[in-house]
Amino acid sequence: MSETPHFVVHDEGDSVGVVVVEGVKAGQDLVGWIMDQDRTIHFTVKDDIPIGHKLAIRDIEADSTVIKYSVDIGRTIAPIAQGEHLHVHNTKTKRW
Secondary structure (H helix, E strand, C coil): CCCCCCEEECCCCCCCCECCCCCCCCCEEEEEEEECCEEEEECCCCCEEECCCCCCCCEEEEEEEEEECCCCEEEEECCCCCCECCCCCEEECCCC
C-alpha cells in the first residue's frame, strides 16, 4: 500500500471503517484500507470524526444492520450517508 490510510476496514462486506489518525475533519478526502482484499478506497468525509470512531463506508439505510470487522455490531436508527460519523446518535445495540 503506497498511501497512508486514514481509516481501516476488515472486509469489503463491512459497512463501517475505523478512523486510525487524529484530526479527521469534514470535507477532507480520506484513504481507507480494506485489509482482507488489500485494496484502498477513497471518499470525502462529511463529519469531523475522532480517532477510534467509526465512519460509514457506504450509504446505510435506517433500521439496517451495521457490520464492523465482519461482525454485527448493531442497527441504524437513521439513514447514514457514506463518510458520516457512525456513533450513538445514529446507531443502537440490538441487545435491548
